[in-house]
Amino acid sequence: MATDEMRKDLRAAVGARQDLGAEYEPEIIDGFLDKLDQRAVARYGQAPQPVQPRQPAARGENDPGGLALAIVSVVAGIPITAIAANQEGTIAVIICWGGLVGVNLARTVGRFISR
Numbered sequence: 424m425a426t427d428e429m430r431k432d433l434r435a436a437v438g439a440r441q442d443l444g445a446e447y448e449p450e451i452i453d454g455f456l457d458k459l460d461q462r463a464v465a466r467y468g469q470a471p472q473p474v475q476p477r478q479p480a481a482r483g484e485n486d487p488g489g490l491a492l493a494i495v496s497v498v499a500g501i502p503i504t505a506i507a508a509n510q511e512g513t514i515a516v517i518i519c520w521g522g523l524v525g526v527n528l529a530r531t532v533g534r535f536i537s538r
Contacts, residue, residue, distance in 0.1 A: 432455060489527075504520070
């Protein structure tokens with residue numbers, strides 16, 4: 424919870440930022456954070472540990488996203504095929520399925536390139 428002293432310090436830092444301008448912003452922020460660290464040491468006996476950025480979870484060989492995309496492509500392909508065949512004929516069906524295959528192929532190639 425924020426104490427009155429912390430609120431006063433924050434208001435002072437914001438006021439200093441407004442008075443001094445953006446060029447002094449990093450120093451103002453660092454000064455405020457140093458005060459917070461000093462309070463944490465006084466209160467808890469240790470400084471807060473720096474936060475490590477999270478690494479995205481590595482996808483394994485059994486990536487369920489590929490299967491989901493394939494299933495959605497087939498399910499979406501059924502009405503697309505019916506509409507294309509009814510409206511334009513065989514060439515339109517080939518173009519539509521070529522697009523669906525292209526999307527799945529692009530995802531697969533993208534997965535292998537990003538490794």
